Amino acid sequence: MPIPELTIRQRLAELLTGTVRSSRQLAELVGVPERQVEDHLGHLIKSLARDRARRFVMEPPVCQDCSFVFRERRRLTKPSRCPRCRSEAVSPPRFGIIPLCSISGSDNSATDARSLDRRS
Ligand SMILES: [Zn+2]
Numbered sequence: 001m002p003i004p005e006l007t008i009r010q011r012l013a014e015l016l017t018g019t020v021r022s023s024r025q026l027a028e029l030v031g032v033p034e035r036q037v038e039d040h041l042g043h044l045i046k047s048l049a050r051d052r053a054r055r056f057v058m059e060p061p062v063c064q065d066c067s068f069v070f071r072e073r074r075r076l077t078k079p080s081r082c083p084r085c086r087s088e089a090v091s092p093p094r095f096g097i098i099p100l101c102s103i104s105g106s107d108n109s110a111t112d113a114r115s116l117d118r119r120s
Contacts, residue, residue, distance in 0.1 A: 008032060009040050013054075013097060016044075020059055020096035023076065038076045041095060048097065055098045064089040 011030050015021060023041065027034040048056040061070040063082035070079055070093075078092040 005040075008036075009044060012037065012040055013044060016056075016095055016097040017054070017099060018097070020057070020094040022092040022094050024092060026095075041076050044097075053100055055100055057096045057098055059094040059096070061093045062091045063087055064091055 008030055012026055015026060015029055021029075023034050023037045026037045026041075030037065045056050048054055058076075060073055061079050062068070063085065065087035066082060066085040068082050068084045070090075073079065073093070076093065076095075079090050081088045082090055
């Protein structure tokens, strides 16, 4: 029996919370094709746009030869080649969900603020 769509999406959301992963990593963890993971991520992004407790983040793809960062890219798939040096060694985009929970998150943000103060 196939896994219900909604369950896959919930699994993906769980796997992304507090960390970042590529769609290939997610495909291996959930056991569905990478294409399908990208489909689900598209839906997740839409539903999390209205979610005040969590935020979806995307680390852009990076060229491993010239360090070009695909900042403007909105698509979830890996670019096939670098527009600057034409290399095909491009790292895939990575995705994550940041919980914006005030209860468990307050300690961490306080630590971050302190370490930033020390640096400046
Ligand atoms: Zn490049």
